[in-house]
Amino acid sequence: MILGIGTDLANIDRIAGTLDRFGDRFRNRVFTEIEQAKAERRRDTVGTYAKRWAAKEACSKALGTGLAMGISWKDMAVSNLRSGQPTMQVTGWAAERLQEMTPAGHEAIIHVTLTDDHPWAQAFVVIEARPLADAESSLDS
Template identity: 30%
Template sequence: MIYGIGNDICDVRRIQASVQRHGERFAARVLGPQELTVWRQRSQRWPQRGIRYLATRFSAKEAFSKAIGLGMRTPMTWRDCEILNHPSGQPYLRLHGALKAWFESRRLRAHVSVSDESDYATSFVVVEQQTVLTAS
């Protein structure tokens, strides 16, 4: 059963301005530990690629917060929600701490899609609630 749907579009230029203004502190506030490692690696090779990565993660976390109906309120936090990639490139969510406990207690499962093109990053998240089957 669908629990919630969220989408978001993010202006990559806004993310770039935040990084220019606040430096790595902005990325460290938005990204979880594994995401931060990937961001640093991508930023070293090609800074614009790092900005796009940060923008897609920002957008996906906004979409996820909408899909679960909390917005950016506890237990939803930027760093407790990571958008990682399988070896195939498919994005997935990894949750931590109180957000993970909240999510699992409701038997939720999330599907995420991210994309970026020139000046915009966009994300779409579908959250399902798994039903408990009872024996008849």
């Protein structure tokens, strides 16, 4: 079952301006060390930051809160599988909110997709609740 859906469209040039103006202060407030390392290794550093910004906004919307109610930017972090597929991890208040909205006997799966076409970066986040294997087998009995 779908628990939440979020999307965001970020302007890469606006993120570039914010990086130019605030530099490390912005990076360290919004992005985890892993996200920063990934962006700094990429040829399109700013586009990488913009996609991750959009993913955090989209995740907060899928959680049903926006960036209110105590969620920190760093409570939502994008990393990549070896295949390159982006993944979203949540900690802190975002993890508490996710647990709150996940029905008993289910696990929450966060799906994220990112894209960019200058000057836009876009992210979609879908939060799915899947029945746990133990809960599923007890239903079959």
